[in-house]
Amino acid sequence: MYALKNQFLLSMFLFLLYCAFSFTPSVILPHMVNYVQDPSVPYWHGILYTVFAVLTSILGSLCYYHSQWQSGLLGMKIRTMMMAAIYRKATRLPKGSGVNSGHIVNLFAGDTNLIFDGMPQMISGLISPIQLLGAVVFLGFYVGYYCLLVVVVIVLAFPINVLMAQQSSKLRYAIQQKADVRLKLTTEFIQGIRIVKYYAWEKPFLKNINSARDGEIDRVRSLCILRAGVMFVIGNTSSIALGLVLLFYGLWGGKLKIDEAFTVIAIMNNIRLPLSWTSIAYLLYTYNKASIDRIGAFLKRPERTPYVFSDDSRPVGSISIENADFLWTSNEPVLKNINLEVNPGEKVYVVGKVGSGKSSLVMSLLGEMPFSTGSVCVTGKVAYVPQQAWIYNATVRDNILFGSEYDKDKYDKVVTATSLLTDFKQFHAGDLTEVGDRGMNLSG
Structure with missing residues (x-):
């Protein structure tokens, strides 16, 4: 001002x-x-x-x-x-x-x-x-x-x-x-x-x-x-x-x-x-x-307190949670005494019934869930793919690039690795087809 x-x-x-x-x-x-x-x-x-x-x-x-x-x-x-x-x-x-x-x-x-x-x-x-x-x-x-x-x-x-x-x-x-x-x-x-x-x-x-x-x-x-x-x-x-x-x-x-x-x-x-x-x-x-x-x-509303830290001594791509408690709105923790170790290159699946805390565990790794005790260490970058895709009103290619510069070689490798070429053939203009907000004119 x-x-x-x-x-x-x-x-x-x-x-x-x-x-x-x-x-x-x-x-x-x-x-x-x-x-x-x-x-x-x-x-x-x-x-x-x-x-x-x-x-x-x-x-x-x-x-x-x-x-x-x-x-x-x-x-x-x-x-x-x-x-x-x-x-x-x-x-x-x-x-x-x-x-x-x-x-x-x-x-x-x-x-x-x-x-x-x-x-x-x-x-x-x-x-x-x-x-x-x-x-x-x-x-x-x-x-x-x-x-x-x-x-x-x-x-x-x-x-x-x-x-x-x-x-x-x-x-x-x-x-x-x-x-x-x-x-x-x-x-x-x-x-x-x-x-x-x-x-x-x-x-x-x-x-x-x-x-x-x-x-x-x-x-x-x-x-x-x-x-x-x-x-x-x-x-x-x-x-x-x-x-x-x-x-x-x-x-x-x-x-x-x-x-x-x-x-x-x-x-x-x-x-x-x-x-x-x-x-x-x-x-x-x-x-x-x-x-x-x-x-x-x-x-003036309280902000979430950053608790996820990075340790340069650990290998890139590793995740470590030690004796951590996470909660939502009440004082009673939703996830109690969580311990998790993920090494680089490992694929980890979290299986459980509805409401058991699977999504809460993922949110805790992103630092989005209120935290009370313990420690959370994530070394390297994190990519989060939600259950519901966020698609905006633009072409299919624009939604894939998401603001990044178009690199044909890299783009071709990505769409091939994700098996999107078959889907492109079903569109009248390929990957240049316009899609509506939240993908309203797409199926599946």
Whole structure:
């Protein structure tokens, strides 16, 4: 995050320049009104005012959109960093950690996106109080201390916005939790769609998914109502402040000329936008805080402790397990006092009934099973071939190479040794045949 400070400061500086340029209409408006009313003013004054207004408007737009672009890039980089941290953590969680795939997918797709989408508004919200203060001081030159009524209205409206934002944050957290459940059920449904169709389980699965979605939609509806309330308060605060300023200023004998009245209205417009940005930024802050809390809780989960070590004094390809106990989620070991010696070149078969711990023993050699006592030594590289092959949507050759460079001689030796040439002949394009995700268009 420290490496992104320059981009953050650049975005802040550009938005600060935009705020400065936004006061140009309020400064130049009295002179333009005076130019229209007074025929004695030289015509080139009007041209000068117009050119100045157009140039400052263009410069302000350039600063604003460049600031938004920089803050968008900043949000994208932060999102990428968070996604990398989540992925890294997901690969280090122990078996039986209790984290479902729907929760991880929602962290990737939902929580990180909220942070990315809210970054431009957060930059605006940090600078907006400065613009608000400048507008109130500028207003004081025309209506005196009555400008403090604007501050009073903002202070009175702020607790309402805070209360609504806090409730919105709680609803956002509840929505994300419901989305975790929905994504988990949807993922299970899609992954097992073939079995679901075989046994005609569509309706029970869809009922569970719709039930989870209904709970999510109820909270989304409540969140939208709260957001509408926040926007109503934001949209009317500046109008109420303007009405009170003009009312009390007029009741106590204050008078405004035409050019001064137009300027006061222009200044109040300068108050309306930063007031909206500040309130929206606080609302997004509560959303982002809920997402950051979820991501932080996930990243703080305990990781599996590496226990498999390599001994250079032993021959490459040897395996040694001495007095080791392995367990899953409970404190009671699944595998007790395991001792195993495998020498290079040996073929070892593990035979046993279902649930006897065959897969657990293999997982322990990979360091994937929680470990309590003993030692596990694996010298050399380990290749693991699971029961269910992982096939992605590409050609047969790409699935065999798996990202490695194509070496024809080596490739031919591998497919010959694994007796794949006969299978290639059954495909219409040989090993260049496209296969679907998880090999859905292959048989056997």
